[in-house]
Amino acid sequence: MTTLVAGVLLLLLSVTGIVTAQRDATGDVLRLVSPEAYKFFHQSDDGRVGGSRWAVLIAGSRGYENYRHQADVCHAYQLLRKCGLKDENIVVFMYDDIAYNENNPRPGIIINSPNGSDVYHGVPKDYTGDDVTVNNFFNVILGNKAAITGGSGKVVNSGPNDHIFIFYSDHGASGVLGMPDDSYIYANDLNWVLRKKHASGTYKSLVFYIEACESGSIFDGLLDPKGLNIYATTASNATESSWATYCPGGQPSAPPEYDTCLGDLYSVAWIEDSEAHDPRTETLQQQYQNVKKRATTSHVMQYGDIVLSLDHLSVYFGENTAKYNLQPPTTAINQRDADLVHFWEKYRKAPEGSAKKAEAQKQLVEIMSHRMHIDTSVKLIGNLLFGTEIGPDVLNVVRPAGQPLVDDWKCLKEMVKTFETHCGKLAQYGMKYIRSFANICNAGIQIEHMAEASAQACVGIHADH
């Protein structure tokens, strides 16, 4: 036990290393189709909108260590309200376990930056707790009220002239976005929903912002064909982490009483950028460039009908706004390790010898044990399937940009299910191995072989552990 704890501490030191994001001095050249071409296709780009504006805001996590995702979503809600959207046109998904969490130093309040004001007040509780599901999320987008279970029943009841904005914040991995019940939004399903929405003729244009690790993989090679009138940006490309910010000890730091990160770098970058500019004169493309300059620890990406990015923010966010001053954060922490910061801070702050300290230590050890279990079993499965020589390489293969993660999505889902049956939930940390399971599919491995290898690798493990 002592060596494990020592290992945990060593690991913690190495993973909570804080990266200093440098501002990109070179600037970005706008690589766009000509404004003339844009005008040709969009006759009425005078910043005014014919139809209604709709928004879907969704935080995919739960737990105080993930404070920041729900904070991002609440903050986005406040922005849209301030810009003039009505509650009846904003659908919010959040687990809602933060504001009154026992760890929250300011009960009933959520902030999204060190000096930020409360962003929780007034947020509609459309889908909270167990109602935050993939099924409800998809049916809200599709406006399919009959298929909703639980929640407020609010859906995007949009018409052909309407504009839709969707913002997701949480953990992700290759081809998936996380949900609070440890299920996944698979990229192929999400793109199918978007194509279906397009086919129903119930929007004019749709903008999708995603904060998640490897979020580029949600659209790379998948948001096709172009012409769906969808423009998307993601916090990271298909193979890299996205980053948390306003963390304890960061630059600037969360207030001392907070032992969790308050925001995510891409998310606060686009929200604060919107607050700092007039939405009637700033375009989505300008916002993309501004966010890219600030969130330099990853590659902020854009996909789909890039021509739509010549739209003004007001087309999606509304027209009224107050002005703020931008305060770019300078440090960020890898999404996948930001939860450790919380548990580590809790451990560090607890008095020596107290029950609280023992409890915090137990939590840390459990988290690290789960990580080690997942690491070891995936590696072992790779070795069993492909041999120790090439196993690790096969699992880590990254396909070229523009090619989806996997050809057979059904296979991927079955591989994940098979692993989880024998080895337990991947959960937040284990999501990073989705690419390995995709590679197992791409290598033509049959489910039966995967089941055998998983059973062998995780012998003695109960899936409900």
Ligand SMILES: *[C@@H]1O[C@H](CO)[C@@H](O)[C@H](O)[C@H]1NC(C)=O
């Ligand atoms: C927060 O407010 C304090 C005191 O007013 C100030 O010193 C600090 O620079 C502010 N920090 C940020 C990130 O705005």
Ligand SMILES: *[C@@H]1O[C@H](CO)[C@@H](O)[C@H](O)[C@H]1NC(C)=O
């Ligand atoms: C994605 O990000 C990784 C890590 O930062 C980088 O090595 C890779 O070149 C990027 N790929 C693309 C297609 O931008």
